[in-house]
Amino acid sequence: MDPKVDRKANSVDVLLDEGVFPRPVGLAAAYRFLDRCYVLVETHPRQRLSVRLKGKEPLAPAALAALAGEFRNELLHQLVRHQVAERTDSLRAAIVGRALLSADPEPAAEAAAPAAASDPLDFQDDPLGIAVPWEEKYGDKRKAKQKSKKRR
Amino acid sequence: MTSARPSRRARNGASRSAPAVLHLDTAVYSESALDRTRQAFAHLAEIETRREGRRWTVRFSAIDPAVRDRLLDEFSNYALSCLMVEP
Structure with missing residues (x-):
């Protein structure tokens, strides 16, 4: 050379x-x-x-x-x-990809809350009845059992 | 009264008529880079590019006398820059 x-x-x-x-x-x-x-x-x-x-x-x-x-x-x-x-080719691609994704508001919001986007439930909905008071759920049944024992 | 000295326009015309040739490697210089260079230098000379085997033959005619000494070198430099900026 x-x-x-x-x-x-x-x-x-x-x-x-x-x-x-x-x-x-x-x-x-x-x-x-x-x-x-x-x-x-x-x-x-x-x-x-x-x-x-x-x-x-x-x-x-x-x-x-x-x-x-x-x-x-x-x-x-x-x-x-x-x-x-x-x-560092793949690393740079990942960084740029992430930066572009975060710059676009719609995909970023979807990425932040993917479950919320697909789930139609409101936060006040209670399909499993977790928020129902115990008395409302079981109170009447217990009274009914006590009544049946007294009858015997 | 007539002058024996040719007019400036005639002198320019005479020097403009002398052709020059530049050979560039086709494996290095792309056709698009040469086209862009040719367009950029079109006001300085009539430029014709032709592929001959593994070489580009760039023929310059009607060269502006003000740039005649360095036209070919500047052309190859510009072609290389075109190659790097947008291959």
Whole structure:
């Protein structure tokens, strides 16, 4: 991956192995240099990517070599970004999904009270008779039993 | 009284007529990125893109002399930026 300085063309060529630096990484690094130099990207056989960095102003060979060095640093930076992005892909999707869900009021309300949405009962309804006083429920039966014992 | 020196318009016309060619890799530069770049640079030259095997051949003619020196380089830079912003 040694850079090739072309003094006449005022450029430096960096050859990348796409097995190490995937193409999106190489392109992202090249994109970061667009404001400083003219960039031309080409593919080569055996999964290699060539990036030509051409100075916008005439540059000394040492400056061109330094440019290639900075490009390599940027490649590493973009590679780390790429790896972190891949690793946290599902987590980011979950966070964004949750944020979007909470931003929409209707699904959020449904998610907060799914049972209430499907249950037609009011809070005052008492289908099991829990709120009925004991006397009302069993009081008459007990009196009836006592009356029947007295008769015997 | 006539002048031997050609008019500015004639000089511009002469320099505008010289064509230039840029080759870009089809595996890297997408057609949509090239189309957007061509539209952005249309006021500076007549630009024709054609796919030839694994390369895009971009032919520039009637180039504005003010940008002639850097037109091809700026074109490739813009194409790369288009590629990154919206592949």
